[in-house]
Amino acid sequence: MDRAWSGVPRSGMRGRDSMWRPQLASLGLALLCACATNPVTGRPELVFMSEAQEIALGRQAAPEIAAGMGIYEDDALQRYVEGIGLRMAQESERPGLPWQFLVVDDPTVNAFAVPGGFIYVTRGILAHMSSEAELASVLGHEIGHVTARHSVSQYTKQMGAQLVLLPTVFLPAELQGFSGALLGSGFQLLFLKYSRDDERQSDELGLAYMSRAGYDPNEMVDMFRTLGRSSRSSGGGRVPEWLATHPNPENREEMIQQRIALLPVDARSGTVGRAAFMQRLDGLAYGEDPRQGFFSEANVFHHPELAFRVEFPSDWKTVNQRQRVAALSPEQDAVIQLSLAEGDDPEEVARQFVASDGVSGAAPQRTSVNGLVAANTEFTASADGTPIRGLATFVKHGDHVFGLLGYAPQSKFGARLTALRGALASFARETDPAVLGAQPWRIDVVSPERRMSQAAFARAYPGPASADELALLNQLDAGEFYPAGAPAKRIVGQALPR
Numbered sequence: 429m430d431r432a433w434s435g436v437p438r439s440g441m442r443g444r445d446s447m448w449r450p451q452l453a454s455l456g457l458a459l460l461c462a463c464a465t466n467p468v469t470g471r472p473e474l475v476f477m478s479e480a481q482e483i484a485l486g487r488q489a490a491p492e493i494a495a496g497m498g499i500y501e502d503d504a505l506q507r508y509v510e511g512i513g514l515r516m517a518q519e520s521e522r523p524g525l526p527w528q529f530l531v532v533d534d535p536t537v538n539a540f541a542v543p544g545g546f547i548y549v550t551r552g553i554l555a556h557m558s559s560e561a562e563l564a565s566v567l568g569h570e571i572g573h574v575t576a577r578h579s580v581s582q583y584t585k586q587m588g589a590q591l592v593l594l595p596t597v598f599l600p601a602e603l604q605g606f607s608g609a610l611l612g613s614g615f616q617l618l619f620l621k622y623s624r625d626d627e628r629q630s631d632e633l634g635l636a637y638m639s640r641a642g643y644d645p646n647e648m649v650d651m652f653r654t655l656g657r658s659s660r661s662s663g664g665g666r667v668p669e670w671l672a673t674h675p676n677p678e679n680r681e682e683m684i685q686q687r688i689a690l691l692p693v694d695a696r697s698g699t700v701g702r703a704a705f706m707q708r709l710d711g712l713a714y715g716e717d718p719r720q721g722f723f724s725e726a727n728v729f730h731h732p733e734l735a736f737r738v739e740f741p742s743d744w745k746t747v748n749q750r751q752r753v754a755a756l757s758p759e760q761d762a763v764i765q766l767s768l769a770e771g772d773d774p775e776e777v778a779r780q781f782v783a784s785d786g787v788s789g790a791a792p793q794r795t796s797v798n799g800l801v802a803a804n805t806e807f808t809a810s811a812d813g814t815p816i817r818g819l820a821t822f823v824k825h826g827d828h829v830f831g832l833l834g835y836a837p838q839s840k841f842g843a844r845l846t847a848l849r850g851a852l853a854s855f856a857r858e859t860d861p862a863v864l865g866a867q868p869w870r871i872d873v874v875s876p877e878r879r880m881s882q883a884a885f886a887r888a889y890p891g892p893a894s895a896d897e898l899a900l901l902n903q904l905d906a907g908e909f910y911p912a913g914a915p916a917k918r919i920v921g922q923a924l925p926r
């Protein structure tokens with residue numbers, strides 16, 4: 429049984445922001461006493477949140493982030509990352525926060541700090557690192573965002589202002605309110621964007637924490653150079669890339685180098701931990717994990733673990749969020765979403781769906797979809813005053829009932845009806861052995877016996893990644909060679925069935 433898919437509270441539309449209402453109310457109260465002292469600068473600042481509220485916000489968001497992204501299943505790796513993070517948090521101005529450090533199961537290159545001390549690194553960013561000190565530099569930087577309360581002030585600015593943050597690439601203005609249900613509110617904390625000043629301050633703080641914890645601060649320079657290079661479209665990632673949330677300050681590398689020069693002599697060097705770190709990376713999943721479901725080029729969604737497939741319209745934009753899969757029409761006026769529903773009987777689930785808050789609909793019709801027991805219904809709802817019309821199909825497959833919703837503003841429904849119907853009727857058992865057996869690619873750490881060009885390395889260690897991608901993972905500049913005898917990363921695995 430797939431853990432991530434089983435954690436879905438309920439199919440269909442949860443009320444917009446239901447989780448946030450108490451939070452916003454308490455923010456309103458806090459406006460009365462809005463002055464707090466910044467723990468890092470000691471200066472008073474306008475923050476609409478007490479430390480207790482900050483921690484409560486993080487505690488509320490953490491389970492949603494864990495469910496939405498998935499925690500990477502490798503206890504030894506989790507403990508390793510947590511150990512480094514906690515050591516540095518103890519060196520920070522706020523050692524008493526309920527610090528938590530987790531590796532999330534996402535191929536995107538990024539790291540996140542959620543108010544209250546909840547820090548996440550993706551397995552995608554780990555794959556781009558080459559030493560323990562580089563990991564410490566990223567964790568230290570994220571700790572800095574928390575200790576300096578950047579995440580709190582971004583939150584107050586971007587979310588406290590009643591904005592529900594959504595990835596603009598995906599959600600149309602027209603459907604934003606309605607589609608808020610696509611992304612949990614806690615999850616949206618991961619889309620907060622810092623200012624360049626925040627970035628500079630976090631670099632500075634991170635540098636101090638890593639150096640106090642005994643790491644070589646020079647590794648931060650390499651790490652940020654790599655992050656600057658690595659940002660590109662992330663295949664199957666659920667969150668934005670590093671540069672989308674952490675804008676690159678001007679002269680970042682020089683500024684870090686200047687800071688290092690100001691450190692006491694014995695703090696300008698320290699542990700690098702390359703060999704130990706590379707050993708930890710051996711076997712790490714790399715790229716999209718097909719076990720959690722993946723889209724083919726033709727927009728067919730395949731889920732190997734749950735053995736089903738759904739055909740989304742081929743030119744729609746799709747997103748795979750573990751708990752939900754969704755597609756948006758090119759005109760950005762219709763959405764199809766798929767999620768697990770709670771319940772056993774499709775007809776009963778459909779009845780509950782049309783009876784839920786804000787939704788009205790016809791009595792469900794029992795039917796069959798590609799040989800599976802199912803129920804259909806039509807519904808109407810309202811999204812911030814826009815009337816919405818949609819179709820819902822609930823399908824029983826294995827031990828689960830899957831819910832498929834297709835909807836559009838009332839005025840666009842007719843134009844999208846054929847596409848919505850086609851997708852909802854396409855749910856089927858997956859029988860292709862190549863899909864059912866699909867596995868993620870993995871990092872394999874090797875030690876080339878001789879010095880090798882990038883092309884020679886790619887030939888000597890063939891796999892699904894190109895020579896350029898391997899060079900990026902191994903932090904080599906154009907034309908740079910793989911040194912003899914040093915651990916290097918190759919990628920092993922099969923291309924996904926298309």
Ligand SMILES: [Zn+2]
Nearest residue numbers: 622627630674
């Ligand atoms: Zn940052």
